[in-house]
Amino acid sequence: xxxxxxxxxxxxxxxxxxxxxxxxxxxxxxxxxxxxxxxxxxxxxxxxxxxxxxxxxxxxxxxxxxxxxxxxxxxxxxxxxxxxxxxxxxxxxxxxxxxxxxxxxxxxxxxxxxxxxxxxxxxxxxxxxxxxxxxxxxxxxxxxxxxxxxxxxxxxxxxxxxxxxxxxxxxxxxxxxxxxxxxxxxxxxxxxxxxxxxxxxxxxxxxxxxxxxxxxxxxxxxxxxxxxxxxxxxxxxxxxxxxxxxxxxxxxxxxxxxxxxxxxxxxxxxxxxxxxxxxxxxxxxxxxxxxxxxxxxxxxxxxxxxxxxxxxxxxxxxxxxxxxxxx
Amino acid sequence: xxxxxxxxxxxxxxxxxxxxxxxxxxxxxxxxxxxxxxxxxxxxxxxxxxxxxxxxxxxxxxxxxxxxxxxxxxxxxxxxxxxxxxxxxxxxxxxxxxxxxxxxxxxxxxxxxxxxxxxxxxxxxxxxxxxxxxxxxxxxxxxxxxxxxxxxxxxxxxxxxxxxxxxxxxxxxxxxxxxxxxxxxxxxxxxxxxxxxxxxxxxxxxxxxxxxxxxxxxxxxxxxxxxxxxxxxxxxxxxxxxxxxxxxxxxxxxxxxxxxxxxxxxxxxxxxxxxxxxxxxxxxxxxxxxxxxxxxxxxxxxxxxxxxxxxxxxxxxxxxxxxxxxxxxxxxxxxxxxxxxxxxxxxxxxxxxxxxxxxxxxxxxxxxxxxxxxxxxxxxxxxxxxxxxxxxxxxxxxxxxxxxxxxxxxxxxxxxxxxxxxxxxxxxxxxxxxxxxxxxxxxxx
Numbered sequence: 001x002x003x004x005x006x007x008x009x010x011x012x013x014x015x016x017x018x019x020x021x022x023x024x025x026x027x028x029x030x031x032x033x034x035x036x037x038x039x040x041x042x043x044x045x046x047x048x049x050x051x052x053x054x055x056x057x058x059x060x061x062x063x064x065x066x067x068x069x070x071x072x073x074x075x076x077x078x079x080x081x082x083x084x085x086x087x088x089x090x091x092x093x094x095x096x097x098x099x100x101x102x103x104x105x106x107x108x109x110x111x112x113x114x115x116x117x118x119x120x121x122x123x124x125x126x127x128x129x130x131x132x133x134x135x136x137x138x139x140x141x142x143x144x145x146x147x148x149x150x151x152x153x154x155x156x157x158x159x160x161x162x163x164x165x166x167x168x169x170x171x172x173x174x175x176x177x178x179x180x181x182x183x184x185x186x187x188x189x190x191x192x193x194x195x196x197x198x199x200x201x202x203x204x205x206x207x208x209x210x211x212x213x214x215x216x217x218x219x220x221x222x223x224x225x226x227x228x229x230x231x232x233x234x235x236x237x238x239x240x241x242x243x244x245x246x247x248x249x250x251x252x253x254x255x256x257x258x259x260x261x262x263x264x265x266x267x268x269x270x271x272x273x274x275x276x277x278x279x280x281x282x283x284x285x286x287x288x289x290x291x292x293x294x295x296x297x298x299x300x301x302x303x304x305x306x307x308x309x310x311x312x313x314x315x316x317x318x319x320x321x322x323x324x325x326x327x
Numbered sequence: 328x329x330x331x332x333x334x335x336x337x338x339x340x341x342x343x344x345x346x347x348x349x350x351x352x353x354x355x356x357x358x359x360x361x362x363x364x365x366x367x368x369x370x371x372x373x374x375x376x377x378x379x380x381x382x383x384x385x386x387x388x389x390x391x392x393x394x395x396x397x398x399x400x401x402x403x404x405x406x407x408x409x410x411x412x413x414x415x416x417x418x419x420x421x422x423x424x425x426x427x428x429x430x431x432x433x434x435x436x437x438x439x440x441x442x443x444x445x446x447x448x449x450x451x452x453x454x455x456x457x458x459x460x461x462x463x464x465x466x467x468x469x470x471x472x473x474x475x476x477x478x479x480x481x482x483x484x485x486x487x488x489x490x491x492x493x494x495x496x497x498x499x500x501x502x503x504x505x506x507x508x509x510x511x512x513x514x515x516x517x518x519x520x521x522x523x524x525x526x527x528x529x530x531x532x533x534x535x536x537x538x539x540x541x542x543x544x545x546x547x548x549x550x551x552x553x554x555x556x557x558x559x560x561x562x563x564x565x566x567x568x569x570x571x572x573x574x575x576x577x578x579x580x581x582x583x584x585x586x587x588x589x590x591x592x593x594x595x596x597x598x599x600x601x602x603x604x605x606x607x608x609x610x611x612x613x614x615x616x617x618x619x620x621x622x623x624x625x626x627x628x629x630x631x632x633x634x635x636x637x638x639x640x641x642x643x644x645x646x647x648x649x650x651x652x653x654x655x656x657x658x659x660x661x662x663x664x665x666x667x668x669x670x671x672x673x674x675x676x677x678x679x680x681x682x683x684x685x686x687x688x689x690x691x692x693x694x695x696x697x698x699x700x701x702x703x704x705x706x707x708x709x710x711x712x713x714x715x716x717x718x719x720x721x722x723x724x725x726x727x728x729x730x731x732x733x734x735x736x737x738x739x740x741x742x743x744x745x746x747x748x749x750x751x752x753x754x755x756x757x758x759x760x761x762x763x764x765x766x767x768x769x770x771x772x
Contacts, residue, residue: 004654004666005653005685007690008753010660010743011665013690013748014746018746021746076697115697117695322709322711326734
């Protein structure tokens with residue numbers, strides 16, 4: 001007779017494994033990745049390959065030779081690599097991607113104990129590491145491909161142009177900067193604004209967001225809280241002083257806000273567990289982003305905002321308990 | 328129309344109600360039965376027969392030992408061959424009365440006709456005594472003696488009687504079939520219990536995936552007032568007592584409290600049927616409907632099985648245990664118990680016999696927690712399984728108590744949703760036992 005297994009309930013396991021979830025994130029990233037390759041060509045592809053290869057290689061070597069095991073979930077590592085590539089300026093040299101990958105996996109992920117243990121989002125950490133280490137290479141913006149039959153603009157990112165104008169002597173009003181440079185939020189929506197590889201098209205990012213929601217990989221709370229906070233704050237500021245502060249549509253669609261809100265802030269490991277925790281976390285990121293964009297010395301603030309909010313997650317998990325059934 | 332359901336957590340496992348179209352069949356009386364003295368929650372019954380005694384169907388063979396205990400009856404007629412400890416379904420060694428079957432002779436006074444007796448005669452006290460004497464226990468699986476639940480403390484007043492017809496476990500269809508085929512008896516059983524409790528409001532709560540049962544019950548309740556049939560959303564663990572009370576009344580059983588504190592008494596549909604048999608037919612609890620199912624079995628059955636029938640006899644009737652079977656489960660896949668001994672016999676709480684293949688049930692190695700939060704979202708008690716797993720592994724029982732581990736109902740939602748396949752409930756269960764021990768030892772001081 002066959003030997004019977006005797007083990008406690010429940011008697012079946014979830015078919016949706018960590019690997020399946022991370023593959024879903026990769027699928028959700030596909031539209032934004034394809035758009036970036038289409039717009040920025042070979043160098044974007046090179047950066048993508050270097051990022052992914054560095055992340056996987058780095059994690060493999062550390063897991064294998066320092067811990068004696070395999071990579072627990074390779075898709076999670078690939079996600080980090082892809083996200084890092086999407087956060088680089090498309091014209092960056094390949095070694096920037098290499099150093100970024102080492103920092104993301106080697107420092108932010110593996111130093112804390114690998115998958116599931118890191119405090120900071122590895123891809124964001126990699127980007128910020130590069131930004132403060134190689135500021136010139138990391139702000140070398142190029143225009144999307146000139147062969148595109150559309151009127152793309154070149155040079156600095158919209159956010160950088162705004163900041164430059166405001167810091168000029170005498171400061172130029174926001175509306176004038178926008179008019180002179182032909183900026184509008186809707187440009188970014190379809191992929192016509194300069195910026196990091198993954199920021200090319202808001203539409204592609206939103207398609208990924210919808211996919212993640214439909215597949216129930218993430219809950220909407222964090223992205224909605226971030227975007228809602230940014231929308232509300234920028235509306236208030238821009239109404240108070242339209243010469244100094246950009247408006248909500250421009251802010252929502254430009255820079256890395258959508259990429260950060262949809263793909264980086266929702267990273268399981270570095271975001272809170274409960275709904276209320278997620279909302280507080282999202283509001284905090286939105287608030288910090290707006291403050292850095294308006295008052296900081298960097299034109300872009302999403303990365304810093306997410307890193308700072310990452311550090312609050314253990315506290316949020318401690319104090320934002322789920323609603324208990326029995327009071 | 329928006330169907331009712333409980334408000335926190337819950338999961339939607341695939342239904343696998345393979346046996347839902349199989350009408351209830353009488354399972355042939357086996358040649359030998361072994362009837363456990365510990366088929367109810369509480370102290371095992373004391374056997375009152377000896378080797379060599381002749382017994383009839385429905386004759387008392389065990390009497391209650393203490394307050395929380397119950398009567399046990401012979402399910403067959405024949406000769407007692409032994410009164411000895413044997414391994415039961417859960418693998419515990421308990422006293423069984425073993426009987427060699429001869430004929431099928433009923434004890435005096437038991438009605439064997441199928442005629443539906445509608446007149447409920449007798450005072451609440453008399454009815455309660457009949458239920459107690461018939462050995463009726465909660466047949467959803469917990470097997471708490473029914474007569475105790477129907478006699479709440481004097482200072483607590485029952486307002487609602489909720490008949491639990493959720494049957495939210497995958498695979499199990501015994502209650503579904505019973506409702507479709509014996510709706511009138513169930514409604515009468517519910518009315519008996521309502522009279523015992525003195526409640527005005529009876530709610531029969533059915534999940535939306537059993538439309539035929541819902542219709543049958545609606546039809547059977549047409550002639551009565553104060554008895555409602557309510558459709559609920561399909562969600563596990565809706566049949567949990569606390570979740571069901573929340574779904575129907577929006578009241579919450581406090582931590583460590585009893586359902587009666589919310590003015591509710593919950594009884595399973597199969598229990599209602601047993602109460603009908605006990606009171607209207609003077610027929611003690613000697614048989615029950617049991618689903619025999621699994622993708623690897625050639626047929627799916629709902630059997631009316633005499634209590635004490637060996638598992639092996641039931642499996643033989645469906646072609647024996649298939650080669651590819653890996654686990655035999657008494658109950659559903661979420662909360663049922665894996666059977667270690669096929670010579671063990673059925674009990675009052677055995678609602679299902681489920682056979683699973685290695686692909687369906689084998690555990691894969693756990694990977695690391697990525698803090699996705701699915702366990703927390705799924706927990707119907709609003710607990711944090713990921714945290715309890717961490718604290719449990721390092722033995723931090725003080726922190727576990729702070730995080731209300733004692734509220735865990737062991738439904739398995741957390742473990743079944745975990746993408747990392749972490750045995751969350753294993754850890755929580757063992758840690759909870761430790762915490763309960765600490766709480767009890769503190770209470771003694």
